[in-house]
Amino acid sequence: MDDRHWPLYEVFIRARGGLDHKHVGSLHAADERMAIEHARDLYTRRQEGVSIWVVPSKAITASDPGESESLFEPARDKIYRHPTFYDIPDEVKTL
Amino acid sequence: MSSAAAAESEALFRYVLRLGDLSLVLGQRLGEWVGHAPALEEDLGLANIALDLIGQARLLLSYAGEIEARGRSEDDLAYLREPGEYLNAVLAEQPNGDFGQTIVRQVLIDAFQLELYERLSASRDLRLAAIAAKSVKETRYHLRYSASWLVRLGDGTAQSRTLVQSALERLWPYTVELFAEDDLDRAMADRSVAPPLAAVHAAWSTRLDDILAQATLARPGDHPHAWHGKRGQHSEHLGYILAEMQHLQRTYPGARW
Numbered sequence: 001m002d003d004r005h006w007p008l009y010e011v012f013i014r015a016r017g018g019l020d021h022k023h024v025g026s027l028h029a030a031d032e033r034m035a036i037e038h039a040r041d042l043y044t045r046r047q048e049g050v051s052i053w054v055v056p057s058k059a060i061t062a063s064d065p066g067e068s069e070s071l072f073e074p075a076r077d078k079i080y081r082h083p084t085f086y087d088i089p090d091e092v093k094t095l
Numbered sequence: 096m097s098s099a100a101a102a103e104s105e106a107l108f109r110y111v112l113r114l115g116d117l118s119l120v121l122g123q124r125l126g127e128w129v130g131h132a133p134a135l136e137e138d139l140g141l142a143n144i145a146l147d148l149i150g151q152a153r154l155l156l157s158y159a160g161e162i163e164a165r166g167r168s169e170d171d172l173a174y175l176r177e178p179g180e181y182l183n184a185v186l187a188e189q190p191n192g193d194f195g196q197t198i199v200r201q202v203l204i205d206a207f208q209l210e211l212y213e214r215l216s217a218s219r220d221l222r223l224a225a226i227a228a229k230s231v232k233e234t235r236y237h238l239r240y241s242a243s244w245l246v247r248l249g250d251g252t253a254q255s256r257t258l259v260q261s262a263l264e265r266l267w268p269y270t271v272e273l274f275a276e277d278d279l280d281r282a283m284a285d286r287s288v289a290p291p292l293a294a295v296h297a298a299w300s301t302r303l304d305d306i307l308a309q310a311t312l313a314r315p316g317d318h319p320h321a322w323h324g325k326r327g328q329h330s331e332h333l334g335y336i337l338a339e340m341q342h343l344q345r346t347y348p349g350a351r352w
Contacts, residue, residue, distance in 0.1 A: 033245075037240060040236075
């Protein structure tokens with residue numbers, strides 16, 4: 001099967017309630033429904049999750065690695081942006 | 096044990112074997128696809144279903160061994176019985192054929208197991224009810240997988256449609272055996288261990304009509320059948336399946352890893 005017939009999807013799994021969906025990989029499927037089934041079969045066989053998102057890979061716009069200098073390096077010396085002065089309550093587990 | 100109680104327990108033993116062998120043989124058949132499926136994603140999908148089925152078989156064969164009370168384990172029952180002692184309906188042992196034929200066989204059996212397990216969950220036999228309640232969740236997904244593929248293939252290209260329609264014609268006659276009630280089925284229903292097969296058949300039939308309509312496939316007619324896998328009379332295929340499945344235990348008795 002090539003991409004012309006079965007497009008690529010990116011798979012995101014929520015490990016348990018309260019957590020974010022995390023990117024876990026990609027797969028080929030004919031449509032969204034099949035993508036969910038494939039994601040279930042490929043990425044949740046060992047109880048990895050309670051919710052699945054699939055997104056057509058072509059819907060994702062990525063940053064250009066060639067621009068990483070101008071995009072990311074300026075943040076390097078701005079440590080005052082890290083909110084280190086907050087006290088985080090013990091009850092907050094997944095901040 | 097009185098002879099009546101012994102006969103009852105022998106009947107339950109055989110009934111549980113019917114259920115367990117159906118899952119075991121179908122699971123073994125699906126396992127043949129590993130490494131050969133049309134796409135990596137389907138390879139995993141079919142293997143997951145195969146493993147679910149073998150998991151069901153383990154629970155059922157373990158229980159059968161306990162009912163029999165002659166010290167036979169799930170492995171003894173799986174690896175050391177002859178084809179004539181296997182009590183699965185012959186539909187399960189039919190060859191995989193192409194992917195479409197595998198899907199047709201899967202839809203027919205998934206829908207049967209779903210309707211059966213849903214009702215067995217209320218069995219008076221609590222162990223059987225617990226096994227059915229666990230299995231029905233797996234089976235619901237199996238049917239979701241197989242039915243959605245049948246709809247894709249039936250309502251797909253001219254070629255995929257021709258292939259699944261002819262697989263349906265070929266396999267349909269074997270479904271008659273699933274619902275052909277014999278003395279054992281009746282005895283189990285009378286004791287509220289199992290549902291009456293007529294009720295399972297009616298629900299299965301409605302479900303199949305719905306799936307076939309979505310797949311734009313024509314339902315074949317019912318004909319009298321000559322299959323008695325549930326009594327241990329099998330097609331030639333079962334011998335080959337068991338030869339492969341049992342080879343290791345037969346060659347190296349008691350081997351473990």
